[in-house]
Amino acid sequence: MGCPLLWNAFAGLILVLLSKGSSVHGAEFGHLPDNITVLEGESVTLRCRIDEEVTHKAWLNRSNILFTGTDKWSLDKRVTLVNSNNSDFSIHIEKVQVTDEGPYTCTFQANNKPRIAHVYLIVQVPARIVNISKNVSVNEGENVNLYCLAVGRPEPTVTWKDQKYGLVSEGEFLDITEIKRQQAEDYECITNNGVAPPDQRKVKVTVNYPPMITDMKNMPAHLGKTAILRCEAMAVPPASFEWYRDDHRPVESDNTLRIKNEKTRSLLLFTNVTEKHFGNYTCFASNRLGASNASMLLFRPGAIQGRGTGLHAGMSVGMCVWVSLSAVLLLKV
Template sequence: MSCAMLRHALALLLALLWKGPSSAQAAEFGHLPDNITVLEGESVVLRCKIDEEVTHKAWLNRSNILFTGTDKWSLDSRVSLVNNNNSDFSIKIEQVMVADEGPYTCSFQARNQPRTAHVYLIVQVPARIVNISQDTSVNEGDDVNLFCLAVGRPEPTITWKDFKYDLMNEGEFLEITEIKRHQAEEFECITNNGVAPPDTRRVKVTVNYPPVITEVKNMPAQLGKTAILRCEAMAVPTASFEWYRDDRMPVESDNTLKIKNEKTRSLLLFTNVTEKHFGNYTCFASNRLGASNASMLLFRKAGCDVTGRERGQLLNLYRMCTGPGAVYGGAVSLNGRLSGVGLWFCLSISVLMKV
């Protein structure tokens, strides 16, 4: 600092401390607001209004001199003088930081009469989540503890939202005791301090549990036809499936039977049912947490199974029952005879033809 600047600063400070007699001609200062609020990263202008020429003027931040007249004392490149005339002595702070918060003083001297005006700069910071639990996978019955940390000025609130049940919990921590499978979902952390829109982030909680078979159904089938046995199982992680026959032998795919495994179920597809397919089948579903099994029956469908030759013979009999002159007076004629027995016989043939 040069000697001239040092003498100038000392003279100014002594003048500000000196309480001389009041004068009606002294410069009048505009009243600065008690507080000025600005968002972090924005710019702010601190204005000091006067209506008379003064001999000395300065801006101070706490005990640090920023400007004396047009001389800049601050080494901060973000601080600049924007007006310096008989009516306005204003400074500008760009890219405001939290460290800029605090008291600022505009000081003048006119006719040996010091005047000061004070303003307090408040720096606000939007609420922001800075740390949060990672997505987690737990076993059913475990305790779950989630955290969400946020910063902001003023101090932000933190709320946890449960989407499935539309519940809200206040605070940085969310605790779930002995979690159940139906509680698996995404939990949202919301932080807000009214400065900007809330900041939100989500944590996904996966609950693992052993398989539970939910669909078991016996299935009727006909020889030569198709049939399906289904096994549904809910599990996390997804279950793997195996099929067994009555003798506990594993079921394997062949040209008449295929096993199709999907995400939550397994299918036994019989493309051409034969006598050997009828019987009891057991579905076995498992994951690393456990296993479950259920049995179901593939059984012969009620009715008569007929061969191609038998069907041809039945067709000839059917024509006798349904041909010209077969129906007379509400009775059925068989080989020219009318009888109730013939009616029963023809009805039986009709049933067999529809099998």
């Protein structure tokens, strides 16, 4: 490394010169601006052009000496000397880190006069989501609070996007007051700082609510033919279905009648309609949040006119109370 006393004295001289802010003479960062911008993880070369004979030269990062001539003072293996001749004194930094950001100085002595050139290295980091809410399940009417935390250089923006309606909310936090079932969907967090493509992740919000029967009606049926009674209910979690006859007897499958339960509806399938099948049927849909029921008729065509169905909702969890079911209507041939 040469004479330590000589280089220590030279390093002290460099620090004094830097503190006085000496002007630039005889050195330049060839074809590079005063600020050099690089992405984290990339490599960069800092070039210092020299146009006169020098006696001593050095590279500094802030107040830390990197090189004095060809002698390396830095312990960082990523920093290497590219050229050290009469016209070029350049260094190379591999896999740039955020901590590498800051001022770099090429300094040398020519004719016993100090010469200094400065460059500022800017390290950019793509925006990245580092912490985000997990998928949530809430009951209708509750409040929802989502968060999305991001990092990056420069400081990234964070935006929440409503996937269903395209609504946008700025900021790391998204608050939904008294959420409704229509607001159940995926909410997307997008962070961007213009350095790289945006980073984005989604949070699924599930809204639970009691069953609401949406499709039920009286159906005509011919003796000896097939017929179907339908009961459809919207609910989260999905509803469980039960069928009852006019005297509250549970409907059971037999060789002429089959119950088919699907995700959002239940079907009564009559394979061979007989006299005993005509009458009033009640569909009961329930989940852990409540229940709803509706009554409908299976009738012979022309036997009734203008008879509606009965619909009842809002039964509490675990209750089996029947209220105001439709009056029983028995039809005879």
